[in-house]
Amino acid sequence: MTTEISQTATELFERMRATNPLIQCITNYVAMNYAANVLLAAGASPAMVHTPEESGEFAAIAGALTVNIGTLSPNWVEGMIAAAKAANKAGKPWVLDPVAHFATGYRRDAVAELLKLKPSVIRGNASEIIALGGGQSAGQGVDSGDPVEQAEEAARGLAIAQGAIVAVTGEVDFVTDGKRSVRIAGGSDLMPKITATGCSLTALVGAYLAVAPDRAFEATIAALGNFAVAGEIAAKTANGPASFMTAFIDGLHRLDGATYAKNLRVNVQ
Ligand SMILES: Nc1ncnc2c1ncn2[C@@H]1O[C@H](COP(=O)(O)OP(=O)(O)OP(=O)(O)O)[C@@H](O)[C@H]1O
Numbered sequence: 640m641t642t643e644i645s646q647t648a649t650e651l652f653e654r655m656r657a658t659n660p661l662i663q664c665i666t667n668y669v670a671m672n673y674a675a676n677v678l679l680a681a682g683a684s685p686a687m688v689h690t691p692e693e694s695g696e697f698a699a700i701a702g703a704l705t706v707n708i709g710t711l712s713p714n715w716v717e718g719m720i721a722a723a724k725a726a727n728k729a730g731k732p733w734v735l736d737p738v739a740h741f742a743t744g745y746r747r748d749a750v751a752e753l754l755k756l757k758p759s760v761i762r763g764n765a766s767e768i769i770a771l772g773g774g775q776s777a778g779q780g781v782d783s784g785d786p787v788e789q790a791e792e793a794a795r796g797l798a799i800a801q802g803a804i805v806a807v808t809g810e811v812d813f814v815t816d817g818k819r820s821v822r823i824a825g826g827s828d829l830m831p832k833i834t835a836t837g838c839s840l841t842a843l844v845g846a847y848l849a850v851a852p853d854r855a856f857e858a859t860i861a862a863l864g865n866f867a868v869a870g871e872i873a874a875k876t877a878n879g880p881a882s883f884m885t886a887f888i889d890g891l892h893r894l895d896g897a898t899y900a901k902n903l904r905v906n907v908q
């Protein structure tokens with residue numbers, strides 16, 4: 640099972656890079672530039688299209704949509720909802736990143752509306768997933784304050800309740816569809832020291848979903864595996880967060896299928 644999932648992830652890595660999928664990213668002001676560069680380096684084609692006047696129209700032509708609520712305002716929420724509705728209508732997968740949704744009523748309400756539109760994948764840090772499951776999290780704003788293991792039960796429950804794949808990221812990532820679960824090791828402790836690493840990963844999950852819309856579980860694992868492998872390699876030459884960022888973008892660009900397969904550490908639970 641572990642070997643099978645690793646092989647599938649490697650196939651999806653190759654397919655994503657060969658396909659260069661067009662991904663609509665509705666993300667926050669902090670993440671926009673970094674996420675676009677991450678997608679380009681990884682082999683996808685990002686487009687940051689958020690305003691309601693065009694977000695729905697664009698969702699119908701993109702391979703997948705990703706929605707991150709990091710820096711919200713009414714116009715953006717309207718754009719997110721229009722895009723998610725259009726993606727659903729066009730049969731396109733979409734990913735939700737519920738950044739700090741527990742922090743304010745406005746964020747909670749926005750996430751509740753978006754969850755009604757049934758994202759294919761929900762990707763968050765441990766604190767965000769614990770809070771989505773109704774638990775008390777130790778998160779501080781956008782940063783997680785909880786270990787991934789503590790979010791696993793909430794992740795399984797959320798996956799079943801939503802009919803979605805749930806990905807919890809941290810030192811060792813956890814992905815579940817409610818029945819099947821895997822852990823993905825790798826990455827670097829420098830990754831949470833760079834803002835928008837998680838937001839960029841959410842965008843990359845969209846890129847993998849675009850090439851395997853009917854295999855959202857495997858696509859999510861493959862995307863998280865891509866970050867884990869590239870992050871671990873980048874950390875070997877980095878002196879701190881700033882040089883890591885450069886090494887990470889270069890590493891995503893240079894990564895090949897053989898290196899991906901060799902370094903991927905997925906464990907079926
Ligand atoms: N301590 C760690 N060791 C290894 N990898 C890590 C660690 N912490 C986070 N990561 C990796 O960093 C990436 C982003 O995960 P994280 O949980 O930090 O997202 P996030 O909190 O949503 O980020 P942000 O909101 O700042 O964009 C994932 O690929 C995850 O595996």
Ligand SMILES: Cc1ncsc1CCO
Nearest residue numbers: 667669709710738781835
């Ligand atoms: C720092 C920050 N604030 C709102 S969104 C964001 C990016 C990381 O989630």
Ligand SMILES: [Mg+2]
Nearest residue numbers: 738764837838
């Ligand atoms: Mg986040």
